[in-house]
Amino acid sequence: MKLSRYNFLRQYDDATIFFNATTCALAVVDENFLRVFDDVKNNSYDEKNYDAQLIADMKSSGCLIEDDVDELERLEFYRNLAKYDVTNFGLTIAPTLDCNFRCKYCFETHPKGKMTSETQAALVKFVESRLERAKNFSVTWYGGEPLLAKEIVYSLSKKFLELCEKFSVEYDAFIVTNASLLDDADVELFKRYKINGAQITIDGPKEIHDSRRRSVSGKSTFDKLIDRANLLLNNGLSVIVRINIDKENIAHVDELLDTLAERIDKREELKIDFGQVSPFTDICKSIEGDCYDHEQFADIMIPLYEKALAHGFEMNKMAVYPSPRVNFCCADYANSFVVDSHGEIYRCWNHVQDLASSCGNVNDGDEITLEKNYLSWIQWNPIKHPKCRECFCLPICIGGCPHLARTSDDGQPVCGTVKYNLEKVIEYYYDNLKGELAD
Ligand code: SF4
Ligand code: SF4
Ligand code: SF4
Known part of the structure; x- marks a missing residue:
C-alpha cells in the first residue's frame, strides 16, 4: 500500500x-x-x-x-476512456452568428444570415451518422443569438428528437441566450424540445448592464432579462445567470445581487455563475486592461460566491468546490463538436468564424474526414507536460483550457484559478461544513 x-x-x-x-x-x-x-x-x-x-x-x-x-497512468487511462467514448455525442450549434446585442467583450463579429435549409439537412445527416453508436446526445444552442433563428432551433430539435427515438438515444439540450427574444410560446417549445435550461448573462445593475450589454438599437434590456429569467424559472426550467466579471463591474456586484434577490421569484432555484472576462480574440482586445488574470480571479472567487449565498442563492453552495475531471471541456472530447451557421465544424467555441481552425463542414457529407485541425486538438494532452505531471492540481485542473494552452506564448498549459486558491477553497469549505465533516 x-x-x-x-x-x-x-x-x-x-x-x-x-x-x-x-x-x-x-x-x-x-x-x-x-x-x-x-x-x-x-x-x-x-x-x-x-x-x-x-x-x-x-x-x-x-x-x-x-x-x-501509477496514478498518472490511471488518470490518462480514464481520460482516454472518456475522450474516445463514442456513446456520448455532443454538439454546440450556432444557427446564426447574427446578434441583436453588441456586448463590449464579445469575440464574434455578427454577420447577417441563418443556417440554410441545405446546411440544416446536412447537419441532420451528420447527427444521424453519429447516433448509430451513441447512447446520449446533448445539444447546446448558442450564437450569435440563437433565438434570432428560433424556427431553426425548433425544427432541428424536432428532427434530433425523432432520430433519438429511432436509435434509442437519450437527448437533452441547453441554450445560451441573451433572452431578449424569449416569449411565452418559447417556454412551451423549450419543454417540447427538451431545452431544459438557459444561461442568461446579466452584467450588473441596470445602468452597468445596459452599458456593457447594449442592444443594437441602444434600448435597455435589463428589466426584460429579469422578467425572462422569472418566466423560465416559474415554468420549471433551470436558469443560470451569468455575471461576467472584470475590473469595471466588480464594485457593482452587491447592487446587482440585491436586485436579483428582490426580483427573482424563485431565487433558491437560480444558479449564479461568475465568469472571468477574457480578451480571447483581436475583436475584444480593447477590453484587455479591464480583465483579471487567473491568479487575480482566484482571489475574488470565494468572496463573490459568498455574496451570492448571502443573498439566498442556495444553488451556489458547492460552486467553488473542486470536482475530479479527466477532460476539461467539449474541445477535449473526440465526439463533441461546435457547428456554425455555415456548417463549419470546430473543436472550440472561441474558434467559430476562424475558418483556418475549421475541421471540416457538414456539407461535405461523406467526404468529411475531420482530420484537418481535429487530430492536433484531440492529441493535446496535459499529462505530456512536465509541469502538469508534477502538479498536485492535475486531477481537478487537467491542464486547463486547451485553447489557452495551444495559444500560450510558451506552448505550455495555462494554470487555472484552482492552482491559486485551492488551499483557501478547502479552508472555506471546512469552515462551512465543519459539523458535517466531523460526523
Ligand atoms: S449577446 Fe452574446 S453573441 Fe451577442 S454580442 Fe453579446 S456576447 Fe456577443
Ligand atoms: S478550449 Fe477553452 S475556450 Fe475552447 S471551448 Fe474549451 S474551455 Fe472554451
Ligand atoms: S494547475 Fe497548471 S500545472 Fe497544474 S494541471 Fe493545471 S495547468 Fe497543469
Missing part, C-alpha cells in the same frame, strides 16, 4: 483536514488516520493492525492506493 501523490493534509484551528485531489474527498481526520498515514510513509504499514472500516475509507477516499498503481 502507498500514499496517493494527491493527498493534502493541513492543520486548521484544532483540526487536521484531509483532501484528495483525485476523489475530492474532504474529511476531518483523527490520530488513527494519521497513524496509518505515517506507517505507510515509513514503510511499516501492516493492515491487520488497523480498523478495517478506517482502511476501507482511506482507500475509497483515494488516500491509500495499491503499490502497483
Whole structure:
C-alpha cells in the first residue's frame, strides 16, 4: 500500500483536514488516520493492525492506493476512456452568428444570415451518422443569438428528437441566450424540445448592464432579462445567470445581487455563475486592461460566491468546490463538436468564424474526414507536460483550457484559478461544513 501523490493534509484551528485531489474527498481526520498515514510513509504499514472500516475509507477516499498503481497512468487511462467514448455525442450549434446585442467583450463579429435549409439537412445527416453508436446526445444552442433563428432551433430539435427515438438515444439540450427574444410560446417549445435550461448573462445593475450589454438599437434590456429569467424559472426550467466579471463591474456586484434577490421569484432555484472576462480574440482586445488574470480571479472567487449565498442563492453552495475531471471541456472530447451557421465544424467555441481552425463542414457529407485541425486538438494532452505531471492540481485542473494552452506564448498549459486558491477553497469549505465533516 502507498500514499496517493494527491493527498493534502493541513492543520486548521484544532483540526487536521484531509483532501484528495483525485476523489475530492474532504474529511476531518483523527490520530488513527494519521497513524496509518505515517506507517505507510515509513514503510511499516501492516493492515491487520488497523480498523478495517478506517482502511476501507482511506482507500475509497483515494488516500491509500495499491503499490502497483501509477496514478498518472490511471488518470490518462480514464481520460482516454472518456475522450474516445463514442456513446456520448455532443454538439454546440450556432444557427446564426447574427446578434441583436453588441456586448463590449464579445469575440464574434455578427454577420447577417441563418443556417440554410441545405446546411440544416446536412447537419441532420451528420447527427444521424453519429447516433448509430451513441447512447446520449446533448445539444447546446448558442450564437450569435440563437433565438434570432428560433424556427431553426425548433425544427432541428424536432428532427434530433425523432432520430433519438429511432436509435434509442437519450437527448437533452441547453441554450445560451441573451433572452431578449424569449416569449411565452418559447417556454412551451423549450419543454417540447427538451431545452431544459438557459444561461442568461446579466452584467450588473441596470445602468452597468445596459452599458456593457447594449442592444443594437441602444434600448435597455435589463428589466426584460429579469422578467425572462422569472418566466423560465416559474415554468420549471433551470436558469443560470451569468455575471461576467472584470475590473469595471466588480464594485457593482452587491447592487446587482440585491436586485436579483428582490426580483427573482424563485431565487433558491437560480444558479449564479461568475465568469472571468477574457480578451480571447483581436475583436475584444480593447477590453484587455479591464480583465483579471487567473491568479487575480482566484482571489475574488470565494468572496463573490459568498455574496451570492448571502443573498439566498442556495444553488451556489458547492460552486467553488473542486470536482475530479479527466477532460476539461467539449474541445477535449473526440465526439463533441461546435457547428456554425455555415456548417463549419470546430473543436472550440472561441474558434467559430476562424475558418483556418475549421475541421471540416457538414456539407461535405461523406467526404468529411475531420482530420484537418481535429487530430492536433484531440492529441493535446496535459499529462505530456512536465509541469502538469508534477502538479498536485492535475486531477481537478487537467491542464486547463486547451485553447489557452495551444495559444500560450510558451506552448505550455495555462494554470487555472484552482492552482491559486485551492488551499483557501478547502479552508472555506471546512469552515462551512465543519459539523458535517466531523460526523
Ligand atoms: S449577446 Fe452574446 S453573441 Fe451577442 S454580442 Fe453579446 S456576447 Fe456577443
Ligand atoms: S478550449 Fe477553452 S475556450 Fe475552447 S471551448 Fe474549451 S474551455 Fe472554451
Ligand atoms: S495547468 Fe497548471 S494547475 Fe493545471 S494541471 Fe497543469 S500545472 Fe497544474
